Structure formats: C-alpha cells, structure tokens
Amino acid sequence: MKLLVCISKTPETTAKIAFKDGNTTFDENGVQYIMNPYDEWYALVRAVELKEAHGGTVTVINVGPASNDVVIRKALAIGADDAIRVDADPNSSMFVAKQIAEQAKDYDLILLGKETIDYNGSEVGAMVAEYLDLPYVSYGTNLDIADGKATITRDIEGGAESSQIALPLVVSAAKGMAEQKIPNMRGIMIAKRKPLNVVAPVAAEDLAVVASYTVPEGRTSCKMIDPDNMDELVRLLQEEAKVL
Amino acid sequence: MVLVYTEAHNGQFKKAALEAVTYGNKTAQVMGTKCVALVIGEATNPAELGKYGAAEVMTVNSGNLAHFDSQTYGHAISAVAQQAGAKVVILPHSSTGKSLAGRVAVKLNAGCVSGANAIHTMDGGVFKVKKNVFSGKAVAEYQLNSDIKVLTLSGNSLKAEDGGADATVTAMDLEVPASRVTILGVDKQQGDLAPLPEAELVVSAGRGMKGPENWGIIEDLAKVIGATTACSRPVADTGWRPHHEHVGQTGVAIKPNLYIAAGISGAIQHLAGVNSSKCIVVINKDPEAPFFKAADYGVCADLFDVVPKLTEAIKKAKA
Ligand SMILES: Cc1cc2nc3c(=O)[nH]c(=O)nc-3n(C[C@H](O)[C@H](O)[C@H](O)COP(=O)(O)OP(=O)(O)OC[C@H]3O[C@@H](n4cnc5c(N)ncnc54)[C@H](O)[C@@H]3O)c2cc1C
Numbered sequence: 001m002k003l004l005v006c007i008s009k010t011p012e013t014t015a016k017i018a019f020k021d022g023n024t025t026f027d028e029n030g031v032q033y034i035m036n037p038y039d040e041w042y043a044l045v046r047a048v049e050l051k052e053a054h055g056g057t058v059t060v061i062n063v064g065p066a067s068n069d070v071v072i073r074k075a076l077a078i079g080a081d082d083a084i085r086v087d088a089d090p091n092s093s094m095f096v097a098k099q100i101a102e103q104a105k106d107y108d109l110i111l112l113g114k115e116t117i118d119y120n121g122s123e124v125g126a127m128v129a130e131y132l133d134l135p136y137v138s139y140g141t142n143l144d145i146a147d148g149k150a151t152i153t154r155d156i157e158g159g160a161e162s163s164q165i166a167l168p169l170v171v172s173a174a175k176g177m178a179e180q181k182i183p184n185m186r187g188i189m190i191a192k193r194k195p196l197n198v199v200a201p202v203a204a205e206d207l208a209v210v211a212s213y214t215v216p217e218g219r220t221s222c223k224m225i226d227p228d229n230m231d232e233l234v235r236l237l238q239e240e241a242k243v244l
Numbered sequence: 245m246v247l248v249y250t251e252a253h254n255g256q257f258k259k260a261a262l263e264a265v266t267y268g269n270k271t272a273q274v275m276g277t278k279c280v281a282l283v284i285g286e287a288t289n290p291a292e293l294g295k296y297g298a299a300e301v302m303t304v305n306s307g308n309l310a311h312f313d314s315q316t317y318g319h320a321i322s323a324v325a326q327q328a329g330a331k332v333v334i335l336p337h338s339s340t341g342k343s344l345a346g347r348v349a350v351k352l353n354a355g356c357v358s359g360a361n362a363i364h365t366m367d368g369g370v371f372k373v374k375k376n377v378f379s380g381k382a383v384a385e386y387q388l389n390s391d392i393k394v395l396t397l398s399g400n401s402l403k404a405e406d407g408g409a410d411a412t413v414t415a416m417d418l419e420v421p422a423s424r425v426t427i428l429g430v431d432k433q434q435g436d437l438a439p440l441p442e443a444e445l446v447v448s449a450g451r452g453m454k455g456p457e458n459w460g461i462i463e464d465l466a467k468v469i470g471a472t473t474a475c476s477r478p479v480a481d482t483g484w485r486p487h488h489e490h491v492g493q494t495g496v497a498i499k500p501n502l503y504i505a506a507g508i509s510g511a512i513q514h515l516a517g518v519n520s521s522k523c524i525v526v527i528n529k530d531p532e533a534p535f536f537k538a539a540d541y542g543v544c545a546d547l548f549d550v551v552p553k554l555t556e557a558i559k560k561a562k563a
Binding site for chain 2: 011013014017019037038092093094097115117118119120121122123124125126127128129130131134135136137138139141151154155156157158159160161162163164165166172175176205206207208209210211212213214215216218219222223224225227228230231233234235236237238241243244
C-alpha cells in the first residue's frame with residue numbers, strides 16, 4: 001500500500017503573532033516553526049501505523065522553500081520512508097493543492113491534518129480530492145484499512161458518522177485518529193539518510209491571497225466580581241454585556 | 245447571483261443555514277444582485293428561507309444524494325452554480341461545508357476563503373473578505389482574484405434576520421453520479437444542543453475540576469442557560485470529557501456570545517480558540533491565572549463554591 005501524507009509548517013503554538021510591511025506580511029522574526037500538529041500527531045502517525053500493520057510505504061509531501069526541510073526531516077524521523085518537497089512558496093490553498101495533486105497520482109491513501117493552526121483553512125484536502133476525482137472524508141477520528149477498503153469514523157456536529165469507501169481516497173485527520181509520537185534517536189539518525197526529493201512546481205494561479213492582517217485588540221480590563229454576589233454577575237451579563 | 249447552500253437536519257434548517265442566507269442576501273446587496281438558496285435533500289419548508297433573504301429557493305433531490313458525500317454534493321452544488329450563473333457560492337463553516345468548499349472552488353476555478361466572518365468589501369473593484377487566522381490571534385483580509393468566489397461563513401458571525409416573505413421554490417433536475425461512500429452508521433452524542441462552533445452560549449471547564457465525577461455543577465450551569473459544554477485540552481486528553489468538547493488552538497475554535505470558563509488557567513493555546521467570544525467570564529481561585537487578563541468578568545474563588553451559586557442566581561433572575 002502506498003500512503004502519502006501532506007505536511008505543512010506552522011508557527012509554534014506560543015509564537016508571537018505580529019506583522020510587518022504595513023501589516024501585509026507575517027513577521028517571522030524570532031518565530032520557531034513546527035510541523036502542523038494535525039498533520040503530525042494524527043495523519044502521519046496513523047499512516048506509519050497502517051504501514052506497519054499492512055506493509056507498504058509512507059511518503060510525505062510539503063510545498064515550501066528549502067527552510068522547510070527541518071520539518072520534513074522530522075516527519076522522516078517519525079517513520080515516513082521518503083519525502084517530496086515542491087520548491088515553491090505556498091501562497092494559496094489552491095496552489096498548494098494543485099502541486100500535491102500533481103505528485104499524488106498513484107497513491108492508495110492520501111492523508112492530511114483537518115486544518116493548519118495558522119490559516120485554519122481546511123481547504124486543501126477537498127481540493128486535492130477534486131483534482132484527482134477521489135472520495136474525500138474530512139475530520140476522520142478513526143481510520144482502518146481492510147480488503148482494499150477504508151473504514152472511517154468522522155466527526156459531524158454533535159456526533160460521529162462511520163462509513164466505508166474503496167481505496168484510493170483522501171482523508172483529513174482529527175484528534176482521536178492516533179496519538180502523538182516523539183521520534184527516537186534511531187529514527188532521527190536514519191531520517192538523515194532517507195530520500196528527500198525536491199521537485200519544481202507546476203504552473204498554478206493564486207486565486208485568493210492575504211492582502212493584509214490586523215491583530216484584534218485585547219481585552220483591556222477585567223471586572224472582578226465579589227464571589228458572594230453572583231446576582232451582580234448575572235445583572236452585568238444581562239444589562240451590561242447583554243448576553244443572557 | 246449569490247448561491248447559498250443550506251443544510252437541514254431532520255427537515256429543519258440549521259441555525260448556520262439561516263445565518264448563511266442572511267449573509268448571502270447582504271453579500272448580494274453589495275453586489276447589486278439577488279440571493280438564491282439551495283436545498284439538497286429533505287426540508288420541511290424550503291420556502292421559509294425567503295424570510296431570511298433568499299429571493300428564490302432551488303431544491304435538488306436525487307437518490308444519489310440520500311447521504312452526505314462531499315463528491316456527490318460538491319458535484320450538485322457546482323452544477324447548480326454553473327447553471328444559474330452564481331458569482332459567489334456560500335457554504336456554512338461546518339464539517340460538511342468545509343469538506344465541500346475546496347471541491348466547489350476547484351470545479352468553478354474560484355478563489356476560496358473558509359471561515360469568512362464579515363460581509364465582503366469592494367475596494368477599488370477588488371473583492372476582499374476577512375477571516376480569523378492563527379486560531380483567532382489575528383484577522384486576515386483576503387483578496388480574491390477570480391471571477392467566481394467560494395466562501396464558508398463562520399458560525400455566529402452575524403444574526404439570522406427574518407422578516408421577508410416566503411420565496412418561490414423550484415425543483416432542479418440534475419444528473420448526480422452515484423456515491424462511492426457507504427454509510428455504516430451515525431452516532432448522536434449530543435442531544436439537541438447547538439454544536440460548539442455554532443453555540444451562542446458555552447460553559448467550559450478545565451483541570452481545576454479535579455475529576456470527571458465533578459462535572460455535574462458544570463452541566464447544571466449549562467442547562468439553566470441552554471449552553472453547550474466545552475473543556476480544555478488536558479481534560480479531553482485524559483478522557484474526563486469527550487474529544488469533541490476540546491476547545492483551543494488544537495481543538496474547536498469558537499466565538500459564542502458568552503464563554504464561561506471555570507478552573508481553566510488560560511494558556512495561550514486555549515485562549516487562541518476562545519478569545520473571539522464576545523464576552524468571557526473566568527472563574528479561577530488563583531488571582532494570577534493568565535485567563536483573567538483575557539476576561540471581561542472575573543470571579544476569583546473556589547469554583548466548587550461559585551459555580552452552584554451562579555446557577556442559583558441565574559435561576560432566580562429567570563424566575
Ligand atoms: C502544541 C500545543 C497545543 C495545545 N492546544 C491546546 C488547546 O487547543 N486547548 C487547550 O485548552 N490547551 C491546549 N494546550 C495545552 C495548554 O498549554 C494548557 O496546558 C492547558 O490549556 C491547560 O488546561 P487547564 O487550564 O484545564 O489546566 P491547568 O493549566 O492545570 O489549570 C487549571 C486551573 O484551574 C484552577 N483551579 C484549580 N482548582 C480550582 C478550584 N477549586 N476553583 C477554581 N479554580 C481552580 C487553577 O488555578 C488553574 O488555573 C496545548 C499545548 C500545546 C503544547
């Protein structure tokens with residue numbers, strides 16, 4: 001079985017979010033990057049588990065500059081066999097999806113996180129599936145493979161739905177699909193020798209791009225309420241905040 | 245024309261669907277065109293979408309659309325958009341809407357923005373729309389360069405406005421390919437309460453609860469105001485509460501009108517997912533808890549004492 005995991009690079013969760021050039025560009029100064037947690041913790045770990053259970057290979061793919069190689073090597077350390085990096089700046093979801101689809105033509109299962117924690121788009125999976133004319137299940141919390149078919153549980157608002165679909169297909173991974181795995185020393189050592197193939201992008205347009213950013217104003221003051229006077233809190237919620 | 249895909253559940257339109265129609269109508273007004281609502285499958289009264297701003301309602305019914313599949317639904321929505329000449333397609337920012345948006349965007353060669361939180365602007369002829377990014381730590385304004393645009397509307401971004409009249413309903417005839425998905429079952433975990441991304445009122449609790457057996461006071465508080473319950477990540481990780489309640493940067497991002505947090509410290513990753521809430525109330529016994537800096541109202545005390553008192557005070561105010 002050939003598995004492909006799409007991984008993306010995101011600022012670390014405690015990174016300071018600031019912008020420069022008249023609020024048009026994310027300020028990378030001092031920002032540490034990580035692999036997008038949904039891609040790493042759930043999609044990649046589950047792909048490696050499925051490979052271990054059924055045999056096959058796990059390839060990771062990233063669209064980005066050479067500085068992303070650190071994140072790609074981490075994915076190799078966690079257990080991917082090889083990697084593809086499409087050498088281009090990922091400026092829009094459709095551009096990224098088009099690049100992935102171009103490389104993803106003969107895989108049995110394409111996995112990716114349900115969204116990235118920076119742009120929160122949740123768009124790429126559906127786009128890749130559409131380019132390849134494959135079924136797509138989003139927010140998978142459980143994924144098993146047997147007899148060429150995937151059995152998937154996905155989160156739906158207020159519940160869960162399980163379905164069965166013949167391979168190949170695209171699945172986005174949410175919490176529950178696997179458990180975060182810390183790469184061990186041996187994994188980190190072999191990762192250095194695993195193939196990381198850099199390929200040129202295909203032509204694709206950016207149809208939706210960020211023009212500018214704003215940082216919402218934080219709350220300025222917190223009104224402290226006497227714990228023995230919850231009537232006062234209720235009054236404020238009704239009359240001042242008007243939310244009850 | 246602006247096409248809005250509206251989801252119904254047991255024949256009734258979801259709150260997110262009504263919000264999307266109101267949003268679609270306002271979008272259409274900016275563009276000087278009309279808003280058309282699309283209903284796939286069974287809905288008891290499609291005409292009522294007119295009250296929320298739909299000039300017309302189109303319905304599609306096909307055996308191949310009997311269950312949700314992003315491929316068949318995406319096909320149907322794109323086909324209707326093409327036939328009707330839609331310039332903007334609006335979907336709810338639900339798990340369903342999110343799994344459709346990318347597909348419809350590819351089919352229509354449209355720029356796609358998911359999680360839009362305001363009506364677009366036309367600045368010098370350029371279509372721009374805002375959404376939360378970095379899990380609510382910032383807002384980005386996107387510029388769309390395509391003829392057709394696909395947007396998903398973030399829940400609770402505006403109030404559904406009724407007041408119009410019923411709309412005419414037209415059944416569309418569409419060829420829909422067979423679904424490659426077989427549904428094995430659906431498990432409803434959460435009664436009739438609004439799902440977290442749509443909820444207007446949320447009561448949330450963290451590790452300060454000490455254990456899952458103590459959640460009764462949180463559920464009681466949620467019940468008196470009709471709120472949906474949520475929790476911090478370690479609470480879901482240790483299995484005290486189900487995963488779907490986990491809010492924050494790596495959980496569900498929410499923006500209710502009221503977020504009450506008890507026994508949650510307010511770590512940056514937690515705040516990221518909840519700081520778009522209109523009003524935040526924090527109950528924590530530690531005066532140094534970082535959450536107080538991100539709150540509108542704070543109560544510094546033992547939650548086991550305060551939460552039941554708050555519940556009683558609300559009951560009294562409601563009586
Ligand atoms: C990559 C990454 C992603 C993360 N994503 C998320 C996320 O999405 N969501 C999330 O929530 N966390 C997330 N976290 C974890 C986050 O950093 C915090 O560890 C977590 O939010 C803490 O949960 P808590 O507030 O429930 O627990 P604690 O930090 O242990 O806080 C418990 C609080 O309860 C108070 N308390 C205790 N007893 C009482 C009492 N009797 N009465 C009143 N108050 C009491 C304490 O004063 C304390 O402030 C993430 C972390 C990382 C590294």
